Amino acid sequence: MFEYTVIKSNRKSLSIIIERDKSVVVRAPQTLSDDRIKEEVRKRKALIISKIESEQKEVARTAKEFVDGEQFLYMGKYYSLQINLSEARTIDFKDDFIVSARNKEVVKNLLFEWYNQQAIEVLIPRIIYFAEHLGVKRRRINITAAKYTWGSCTPAGTLNFNWRIIKAPPEVIDYIVVHELAHLREHNHSPEFWNIVAVQLPQYEDAKQWLKFNGHELDEDF
Template identity: 40%
Template sequence: MNEIKIDKIIRSKRKTIALVVSADATLVVRAPMIATLEYIKNLVFKERFWINEKKKQVLKNGGPAKNKEFMNGEGFLYLGEIYKLKIENCEAVKLSDYLYFPQKYLNNAPVKMIGWYKQKALEKITERVHRYSQITGWKFKSISITNAERRWGSCGPSGSINFSWKLIMAPLNVIDYVVVHELAHITEKNHSVSFWNKVKTVLPDYKSRQRWLKDNRINLKI
């Protein structure tokens, strides 16, 4: 029997088993507490063709995330899409069919690129926060973009909400999830049942958006 390596088993209160091939082509199994290892292994064996196919796909799409190189053709994420870098003799970073990057920035490239991402994050996230604030009636005080490494968003005591610039690399529906999550924190500080119910009334499918963030975390970087 051709065994497939299980890289990680995450147990929780969930009722069903989910097999996830992560962005770094590892196999993560999400399983209920009571599922036996034998049961999980059997399921993985049964799904081996799907898993291998998925792994191949992930590797074809660039494989594990590495640090970005600032050269023509390197892929950069923006709103969930990969754009190829094109270095040109231009004045500022510009996005259209390619991500155009000024030659003059090359000696300080990561800082300049993060600056561009931050500006885009502020524009887009501000727009989404206003939109969801209007839909829900949940009031906020201010929005800021941070360098946070581990948290996608946070909520201050007086209704100020903060978002990591890295979020702008995620698809819009994932950004919206973090926006709604932080807006809900303005009145519900903890991750209580009523907090999650609040999120759910606005985004009934929030769990799949949340899962996307978990599974793709390592790709949201430069």
């Protein structure tokens, strides 16, 4: 689900607006109860999510140029790039990416290194956490650059995860991790398999939906 802000006024009907920053604003009549508003939002959930997603796609469709103000996806959110042209070679991530570099090539390399480092720091603890919860023995964990494969596992317990999944929202990352780990217990996609996934992640269908509509975002480096 998503967060939204409710603004009540003297209006007669309810309307849901998705702002440019993808925040959701619900304008409702003063008389409508919070429960009713919740219910109305819930009814339109699928529509709102697909609207947000299609707008995100618009942002991402063009190839990256590594210029000031450009948006980069990280853990499900877009952050803008601020470039300081200098001989320094640093990358700092707070509310934005603040990069000091000589040229675009260096900016690109710094981002690449940063994302790969984050992939290690974010993914490894999640894999260890869920492996314990699922009671599976993992052997090796590889963070790979294999294109078009988000994750895979071998019967011997070696796990491979694409660093680019770090661009997905946290619940999608968890889903990809749990999906592969669950294959160490069930090698197919049987109802038992999905049951194992659902025990860990009751909302996993939302993550599958995200991948269906946004999976292409994880195909390219940025």
